[in-house]
Amino acid sequence: xxxxxxxxxxxxxxxxxxxxxxxxxxxxxxxxxxxxxxxxxxxxxxxxxxxxxxxxxxxxxxxxxxxxxxxxxxxxxxxxxxxxxxxxxxxxxxxxxxxxxxxxxxxxxxxxxxxxxxxxxxxxxxxxxxxxxxxxxxxxxxxxxxxxxxxxxxxxxxxxxxxxxxxxxxxxxxxxxxxxxxxxxxxxxxxxxxxxxxxxxxxxxxxxxxxxxxxxxxxxxxxxxxxxxxxxxxxxxxxxxxxxxxxxxxxxxxxxxxxxxxxxxxxxxxxxxxxxxxxxxxxxxxxxxxxxxxxxxxxxxxxxxxxxxxxxxxxxxxxxxxxxxxxxxxxxxxxxxxxxxxxxxxx
Ligand code: ACO
Numbered sequence: 001x002x003x004x005x006x007x008x009x010x011x012x013x014x015x016x017x018x019x020x021x022x023x024x025x026x027x028x029x030x031x032x033x034x035x036x037x038x039x040x041x042x043x044x045x046x047x048x049x050x051x052x053x054x055x056x057x058x059x060x061x062x063x064x065x066x067x068x069x070x071x072x073x074x075x076x077x078x079x080x081x082x083x084x085x086x087x088x089x090x091x092x093x094x095x096x097x098x099x100x101x102x103x104x105x106x107x108x109x110x111x112x113x114x115x116x117x118x119x120x121x122x123x124x125x126x127x128x129x130x131x132x133x134x135x136x137x138x139x140x141x142x143x144x145x146x147x148x149x150x151x152x153x154x155x156x157x158x159x160x161x162x163x164x165x166x167x168x169x170x171x172x173x174x175x176x177x178x179x180x181x182x183x184x185x186x187x188x189x190x191x192x193x194x195x196x197x198x199x200x201x202x203x204x205x206x207x208x209x210x211x212x213x214x215x216x217x218x219x220x221x222x223x224x225x226x227x228x229x230x231x232x233x234x235x236x237x238x239x240x241x242x243x244x245x246x247x248x249x250x251x252x253x254x255x256x257x258x259x260x261x262x263x264x265x266x267x268x269x270x271x272x273x274x275x276x277x278x279x280x281x282x283x284x285x286x287x288x289x290x291x292x293x294x295x296x297x298x299x300x301x302x303x304x305x306x307x308x309x310x311x312x313x314x315x316x317x318x319x320x321x322x323x324x325x326x327x328x329x330x331x332x333x334x335x336x337x338x339x340x341x342x343x344x345x346x347x
Contacts, residue, residue, distance in 0.1 A: 002172035004128040006345070007135075008070075010063025011315040012056050013164040013302060014044040018145075023159055028152040034159045039278020043162025043303030045145035052086045053165075054095040057141035060167035060311070061096065068169035070135055072100040075169075077133040078107040079124055081116030081140040081307040083336070084147060085109070088198065096139060113193075114274050114335020115183075116140055116307030117166070121331070121343050122181035124170045134172060140307040141165035147195070149234040157237050160277070162303030166311020176346040179261045182253055183341040193242050193336040195235040198222035246276060246334045250284040254332050257344040267328055268294050270317060274333035275299035275309035284332075296322060306335065323347050 019042045020031035034040055046056060057080065065072060080093040087095075091109030096102075112119040117140045124136045144161035148154060196206060196213075199222070206213045214226045223233060250273060258264065265288045273281045278299050285295045296317045305312055310331050317323050327347045334340040 001129050002131060003175065003177035004125045004170050005173040005175065005177040006168045006347075007171040008064040008066070008068025008169040009167070009311065009315045009318055010060045010065075010067060011164065011166045011312045012059035012063070013312070014046040014051055014056070016045045016047065017042050018045050018162075020159070026150050027155045027158060029155050029159055037277075037279065038160055039297070039300055040160065040303045041300045044164055046143045046163040048146070051143065053082050053084050053141045053143045054086050054092045054099060056143065056163065056165035057082075057092060057139040057167060058096060058099045060141065060165040061100065061137055061139050064167040064169050065137070068135075068171070070169065072102050075100075075102055075135050075137045076105050077124075077127060077136045078102070078105060079110060079120045079136060079138045080107065081110040081112065081120045081138070082142055083111065083113045083116070083195075083306055084142045084144055092139070092141070096137070112307075112335075112339050113337060114276060114304075114306050114309070115333035115337070115339045115341045117310045118181065118331060118333045118341035118343050119183060119339070121170075121178065122183055122341070125178045125181055128170055128172050131172070136170040137167065138170060139165065139167045140311050142306045142308050144306070147234070149231055153231055154234050156239050157235055160304045162305050164302055164305040164308045164312050166308045166315055168311055168314075179344045179346060180257060181341065181343045182256050182260070183339070184249070184253065185337050185339045187337065189241065189245065189338050191236070193235070193237045193338075197227065197232050243277070243280065245338060246280050247283045247287070249334045249338070249340045250280065250332055251287045253334075253340050253342040254284070254288060254330055257330060257332075257342040261344055263328065263344070265290060268330050269327035270323055271295045271330045271332065272310055272313045272317060273297070274335065275302070275313060276304055276335065
């Protein structure tokens with residue numbers, strides 16, 4: 001059996017910087033409110049028509065491939081994690097295969113929102129361990145700016161999210177590499193952080209969960225005009241409920257990874273938590289009694305980029321020389337579903 005190493009990493013964020021003050025032009029909010037609650041100062045928004053979730057992912061992938069010293073032709077499997085795909089179907093994986101002119105390799109799409117990268121890493125790790133694939137390209141990308149409610153109605157969500165992409169190339173190694181991955185879910189709170197439409201649910205679940213939701217009438221499969229007017233095409237979030245669960249599950253799943261590998265919190269060289277909200281990351285750091293230099297955050301610059309947040313942060317930390325060979329790196333995520341997970345790796 002092989003272990004899995006990250007052989008190359010890349011990231012891409014759009015040029016367009018949107019500050020908190022920029023948002024005040026169309027949302028009743030303030031720089032002070034956003035910074036105090038989330039730590040976010042600015043985020044990037046993709047070009048509306050010229051950039052997609054896939055094209056951003058391809059830019060990050062090109063860097064990851066180049067750093068791994070391989071070409072697109074060498075890749076033998078693609079995994080793509082996103083909650084904001086170019087199409088309802090097919091997924092972004094095949095669009096990467098086409099854009100990068102890859103061989104007719106397998107392409108898998110992962111829909112685990114904020115923990116998408118950890119889930120994808122875990123899947124890739126199994127394929128590498130068994131010897132099935134030698135060069136897996138994992139891309140995580142989000143174009144949130146296309147699907148947010150930029151009116152005061154959606155302000156608790158819209159100010160949090162940003163666009164961007166990260167990618168890694170995974171290869172077999174005889175060195176330790178990925179030590180373990182840990183995946184969890186609890187669907188009881190599926191509608192607490194969700195974008196129910198467009199979907200095929202026809203309010204089956206939402207009747208109980210969201211009383212004011214308008215049902216799609218017969219003949220209108222996904223959306224009626226009334227639903228659009230009611231803002232039912234946008235994501236919904238009970239922020240305080242997400243916060244309460246996240247600050248329990250993050251430390252729990254990090255502890256699970258450490259325990260499995262007989263490490264203590266003091267052994268962690270760098271924790272990269274999913275960049276959900278700086279207050280959540282600070283709470284986790286305090287709970288685990290980690291020093292500032294043991295935790296990497298960059299949410300202030302990019303907002304929450306969901307599936308892309310961990311590979312973007314990992315890439316920036318690596319580029320800044322904060323991760324060195326042999327370092328113990330812990331990745332952890334929590335998000336919509338709820339799903340959460342962790343990965344412990346020796347760099
Ligand atoms: N600007 C100004 N005021 C706002 C904004 C805004 N952008 N958004 C909400 N408010 C107002 C509300 O309308 C409410 O006003 P009211 O008291 O007059 O009714 C008030 O602020 C408090 O609203 P809450 O939703 O209770 O605000 P809270 O203090 O909980 O902060 C937040 C909201 C930041 C979302 C917080 O709940 C949070 O951090 N939750 C965690 C969720 C999270 O991080 N989600 C990220 C995505 S999920 C993930 O990646 C894990």
